[in-house]
Amino acid sequence: MGINVSIPPGFAYGADEALPDMPQGLTVADAAYHTVHGYPGGVAALAVRMGMPASTLTHKANPNNDTHHLRADELVAMQALSGNFAVLHAMAAALGHVCTPAAPDQSDGDxxxxxxxxxxxxxxxxxxxxxxxxxxxxxxxxxxxxxxxxxxxxxxxxxxxxxxxxxxxxxxxx
Structure with missing residues (x-):
């Protein structure tokens, strides 16, 4: 669960004020590509852990490929195995949400x-x-x-x- 407060730039800044630099996040496709290619040991190492040929994973992670796509379960596995949650954050950002890591409850229900x-x-x-x-x-x-x-x-x-x-x-x- 997260909190998202968003103020459109037109309301936050006057007409004559310069807007600050606002870096844009990765697209889901770009996040998947960087997750796969940034894995320690490269695409081949992640492909072995995901149980697929390296060439298949390369094609699925290629944002310019229209014939191979990562399934939802593969996206989850890829992120869990890599510890890189850029795809999750890119998906949330595309839908106007943010992700917050879950922390264990310290209250024990009290x-x-x-x-x-x-x-x-x-x-x-x-x-x-x-x-x-x-x-x-x-x-x-x-x-x-x-x-x-x-x-x-x-x-x-x-x-x-x-x-x-x-x-x-x-x-x-x-």
Whole structure:
């Protein structure tokens, strides 16, 4: 579960202001190509792990090939084996979503503990944002800290919702 806040550039910047550089993500096809070709040991090593000939995987990962395509289960296997989730992120971006790694629930189902963990994560996120905003030009490290704390906060909110949902009274059977 993730949070996505998007402000169109026209609302965020005045008519006379230059828009900032906004790097575009990879397409799904390009992400698949880079995942396959960036695998340690190359295409041949990943193909062996996926149980297919290297030539077939090469053709399937070629964004210019119209005859061979990676199936959904192959895309999942490719990402799981490589640890590279660029395809997942490209798919989410193409659909207007973001992906957040799932973190294990630390509350063990205790609603008070879940609330406390969420509040702590909120404080750590706020502190990271405040630290970054004190800098005229935030460093890569400061931005990375904000991102990491945001991901933690999103995960703790998801766990808190799950704990509350788990305490719902069962609906009567009809």
């Amino acid at each position: 609603p008070v503990e879940a609330f406390m963990l969420q509040q702590r994560a909120q404080g750590e996120y706020s502190a990271a944002v405040a630290d970054a905003l004190q800098l005229v030009h935030p460093t890569r490290s400061a931005v990375g800290r904000v991102d990491a704390r945001a991901q933690d906060l999103i995960a703790t909110i998801s766990h808190q919702v799950a704990v509350v949902r788990g305490r719902m009274r069962p609906e009567p059977r009809v």
